[in-house]
Amino acid sequence: xxxxxxxxxxxxxxxxxxxxxxxxxxxxxxxxxxxxxxxxxxxxxxxxxxxxxxxxxxxxxxxxxxxxxxxxxxxxxxxxxxxxxxxxxxxxxxxxxxxxxxxxxxxxxxxxxxxxxxxxxxxxxxxxxxxxxxxxxxxxxxxxxxxxxxxxxxxxxxxxxxxxxxxxxxxxxxxxxxxxxxxxxxxxxxxxxxxxxxxxxxxxxxxxxxxxxxxxxxxxxxxxxxxxxxxxxxxxxxxxxxxxxxxxxxxxxxxxxxxxxxxxxxxxxxxxxxxxxxxxxxxxxxxxxxxxxxxxxxxxxxxxxxxxxxxxxxxxxxxxxxxxxxxxxxxxxxxxxxxxxxxxxxxxxxxxxxxxxxxxxxxxxxxxxxxxxxxxxxxxxxxxxxxxxxxxxxxxxxxxxxxxxxxxxxxxxxxxxxxxxxxxxxxxxxxxxxxxxxxxxxxxxxxxxxxxxxxxxxxxxxxxxxxxxxxxxxxxxxxxxxxxxxxxxxxxxxxxxxxxxxxxxxxxxxxxxxxxxxxxxxxxxxxxxxxxxxxxxxxxxxxx
Amino acid sequence: xxxxxxxxxxxxxxxxxxxxxxxxxxxxxxxxxxxxxxxxxxxxxxxxxxxxxxxxxxxxxxxxxxxxxxxxxxxxxxxxxxxxxxxxxxxxxxxxxxxxxxxxxxxxxxxxxxxxxxxxxxxxxxxxxxxxxxxxxxxxxxxxxxxxxxxxxxxxxxxxxxxxxxxxxxxxxxxxxxxxxxxxxxxxxxxxxxxxxxxxxxxxxxxxxxxxxxxxxxxxxxxxxxxxxxxxxxxxxxxxxxxxxxxxxxxxxxxxxxxxxxxxxxxxxxxxxxxxxxxxx
Numbered sequence: 001x002x003x004x005x006x007x008x009x010x011x012x013x014x015x016x017x018x019x020x021x022x023x024x025x026x027x028x029x030x031x032x033x034x035x036x037x038x039x040x041x042x043x044x045x046x047x048x049x050x051x052x053x054x055x056x057x058x059x060x061x062x063x064x065x066x067x068x069x070x071x072x073x074x075x076x077x078x079x080x081x082x083x084x085x086x087x088x089x090x091x092x093x094x095x096x097x098x099x100x101x102x103x104x105x106x107x108x109x110x111x112x113x114x115x116x117x118x119x120x121x122x123x124x125x126x127x128x129x130x131x132x133x134x135x136x137x138x139x140x141x142x143x144x145x146x147x148x149x150x151x152x153x154x155x156x157x158x159x160x161x162x163x164x165x166x167x168x169x170x171x172x173x174x175x176x177x178x179x180x181x182x183x184x185x186x187x188x189x190x191x192x193x194x195x196x197x198x199x200x201x202x203x204x205x206x207x208x209x210x211x212x213x214x215x216x217x218x219x220x221x222x223x224x225x226x227x228x229x230x231x232x233x234x235x236x237x238x239x240x241x242x243x244x245x246x247x248x249x250x251x252x253x254x255x256x257x258x259x260x261x262x263x264x265x266x267x268x269x270x271x272x273x274x275x276x277x278x279x280x281x282x283x284x285x286x287x288x289x290x291x292x293x294x295x296x297x298x299x300x301x302x303x304x305x306x307x308x309x310x311x312x313x314x315x316x317x318x319x320x321x322x323x324x325x326x327x328x329x330x331x332x333x334x335x336x337x338x339x340x341x342x343x344x345x346x347x348x349x350x351x352x353x354x355x356x357x358x359x360x361x362x363x364x365x366x367x368x369x370x371x372x373x374x375x376x377x378x379x380x381x382x383x384x385x386x387x388x389x390x391x392x393x394x395x396x397x398x399x400x401x402x403x404x405x406x407x408x409x410x411x412x413x414x415x416x417x418x419x420x421x422x423x424x425x426x427x428x429x430x431x432x433x434x435x436x437x438x439x440x441x442x443x444x445x446x447x448x449x450x451x452x453x454x455x456x457x458x459x460x461x462x463x464x465x466x467x468x469x470x471x472x473x474x475x476x477x478x479x480x481x482x483x484x485x486x487x488x489x490x491x492x493x494x495x496x497x498x499x500x501x502x503x504x505x506x507x508x509x510x511x512x513x514x515x516x517x518x519x520x521x522x523x524x525x526x527x528x529x530x531x532x533x534x535x536x537x538x539x540x541x542x543x544x
Numbered sequence: 545x546x547x548x549x550x551x552x553x554x555x556x557x558x559x560x561x562x563x564x565x566x567x568x569x570x571x572x573x574x575x576x577x578x579x580x581x582x583x584x585x586x587x588x589x590x591x592x593x594x595x596x597x598x599x600x601x602x603x604x605x606x607x608x609x610x611x612x613x614x615x616x617x618x619x620x621x622x623x624x625x626x627x628x629x630x631x632x633x634x635x636x637x638x639x640x641x642x643x644x645x646x647x648x649x650x651x652x653x654x655x656x657x658x659x660x661x662x663x664x665x666x667x668x669x670x671x672x673x674x675x676x677x678x679x680x681x682x683x684x685x686x687x688x689x690x691x692x693x694x695x696x697x698x699x700x701x702x703x704x705x706x707x708x709x710x711x712x713x714x715x716x717x718x719x720x721x722x723x724x725x726x727x728x729x730x731x732x733x734x735x736x737x738x739x740x741x742x743x744x745x746x747x748x749x750x751x752x753x754x755x756x757x758x759x760x761x762x763x764x765x766x767x768x769x770x771x772x773x774x775x776x777x778x779x780x781x782x783x784x785x786x787x788x789x790x791x792x793x794x795x796x797x798x799x800x801x802x803x804x805x806x807x808x809x810x811x812x813x814x815x816x817x818x819x820x821x822x823x824x825x
Contacts, residue, residue: 343728346727
């Protein structure tokens with residue numbers, strides 16, 4: 001590994017100039033991640049502009065001692081900070097400047113200490129720190145670098161490496177900490193931006209500056225996989241966002257704490273940072289006039305920016321729309337039960353039409369879903385024999401190309417959906433999905449709605465009954481006994497996996513008991529128990 | 545002078561085969577924490593997969609530095625003045641860039657052509673094998689370059705994943721991102737499309753996956769070469785080879801293990817099949 005024992009101010013500046021170029025390459029990708037605190041899609045750009053201002057100031061520094069350069073960079077960041085993340089970034093620089101004070105050159109240990117200071121300053125700048133953001137990322141990075149330095153590893157490369165590694169993990173973990181990220185299926189944009197800057201700096205230290213020209217920073221994947229691409233990638237809050245108000249306040253004896261206390265109730269995402277002559281203020285407020293009036297009473301305002309965030313948000317939605325790839329072929333499934341709906345959604349169904357046994361959807365219901373689908377080619381999975389014809393009706397009512405894959409049970413629908421071939425065309429897919437139905441057997445356990453004599457069975461009203469691919473084959477006193485009878489009728493020697501979807505009226509413990517029974521009898525099979533939440537059927541069992 | 549062929553370890557070409565074909569294989573590196581291993585050189589596939597499953601450290605991987613390629617080039621210039629380098633997809637690794645970057649570091653005069661194969665594993669391996677065979681018969685560089693371009697369009701690589709966890713963690717999931725997060729346990733078939741991993745289809749069971757792999761190969765009317773490889777399930781791969789005997793001579797099927805660097809992303813239980821279609825006459 002490359003060893004860098006210490007660096008001076010000039011190298012430090014070049015390191016972050018390289019990191020800024022690196023950030024520039026993914027600024028627009030980072031913009032697209034931005035959902036918190038306001039989904040206005042500008043985090044990457046804001047961080048980039050802040051870094052640029054910081055680097056410009058560094059080139060104006062009077063000498064090249066590390067402390068002079070870092071101080072200049074902190075000043076530049078403060079002067080040029082844009083947006084929430086930019087202001088927090090400027091705080092990080094301020095912390096670094098404090099940590100490297102009076103140092104002509106510095107080593108790994110010094111840098112790790114300065115990162116600690118940077119993390120502390122970052123938190124200080126925010127009136128209500130939220131975890132799962134850039135704050136968590138700088139904290140985790142600082143901690144890891146400190147551990148590395150304390151282990152006696154004074155080499156700047158390895159200290160930076162441990163910081164970058166920790167930052168990477170921390171970014172991936174942000175959706176775990178912040179629900180709005182989880183819902184949108186993204187990592188925190190500010191955290192990603194910070195990681196990218198640090199990674200760029202590390203690459204410089206490793207001597208990879210040349211190579212960086214050919215490469216691009218990676219956006220870190222969330223720790224929590226995103227099951228579906230929501231049409232709208234943000235939590236649907238109807239609250240207006242107001243105005244993003246930013247300015248630099250110059251005066252004498254300015255008191256950031258006092259300003260913070262005063263502005264605290266005037267809006268959201270308040271950040272007040274700076275010293276007694278220069279203070280940067282960032283706030284999301286419904287009444288910017290109020291804030292401006294207060295600020296002018298303290299000193300002069302510079303770089304004033306007041307932007308309508310609801311407009312920004314609309315732009316952001318437009319940007320997301322452009323980025324959401326249009327599905328080539330849409331699939332619509334008729335499903336009842338919240339658990340089963342989740343199953344179909346997680347497997348990539350474009351839309352769900354609620355319905356099933358005893359609650360058949362109308363042609364209109366299905367037609368609406370077809371019309372709303374973001375594709376002109378639609379495959380419908382009715383998942384019930386009584387709905388197939390209804391679905392067929394849709395074909396003549398729309399200009400879109402529609403195929404109905406005549407699935408009669410939920411497991412057939414799942415099998416059909418899975419067999420979807422991403423490379424194949426519409427007709428081929430319809431055929432593949434139709435064929436896939438035969439790869440699965442379905443057992444349904446329900447209750448008889450009336451007494452009857454069928455297939456040589458005497459059935460009393462409300463008795464548990466079992467169907468195999470729609471044919472009534474067993475009846476009994478309780479659902480489990482009937483399910484066991486049904487399983488005994490099937491040749492399971494060729495089967496590999498059994499999935500048990502239990503209904504809304506079935507308790508999970510009973511479902512687990514069913515799975516234990518099956519496992520004991522057929523140890524070679526893989527068993528999965530999933531809450532289907534479906535009405536009417538105690539169990540729907542798929543055998544593949 | 546025969547043209548010398550260079551590839552990287554993600555071609556999954558075994559050392560015996562490389563020697564037989566006169567191909568130089570440049571290893572990528574796999575890390576467990578701070579321990580680094582040269583792919584297939586200082587770590588065997590068995591050792592690696594054992595650690596992948598049992599070690600608490602998540603391995604990471606890195607491309608060879610340009611210097612490694614430069615060493616290889618400089619050594620080869622002692623016996624040739626034309627080198628053809630075929631690397632794995634540049635969208636999956638920076639190896640291609642390293643191979644290009646190393647060109648400036650060559651001391652003797654030598655013509656070096658570097659091609660991004662836009663694929664990986666035996667998808668790349670079969671291209672290299674077909675090219676090396678022709679190179680051994682004394683074909684010239686421009687002829688071989690044309691052959692590689694042609695083979696790239698004829699090489700079809702698909703892989704069965706028991707889990708996509710490893711691919712996602714390594715950041716190489718590409719367009720298959722949307723397959724994550726299924727509530728049921730689902731097996732996936734992926735392919736390489738325009739240099740990136742892309743989804744093909746899904747199924748619930750290994751058996752259905754094996755059927756898919758078999759049918760995939762069986763549907764090609766004219767197979768020039770066929771390769772089957774595994775990460776941790778050699779028996780399944782062998783069974784697949786047995787079955788494939790009905791569509792292609794068994795003894796000519798290349799059997800390989802997915803290299804550790806790729807295994808980091810493939811994870812346990814992955815099985816891959818590559819068809820090199822015959823050229824249309």
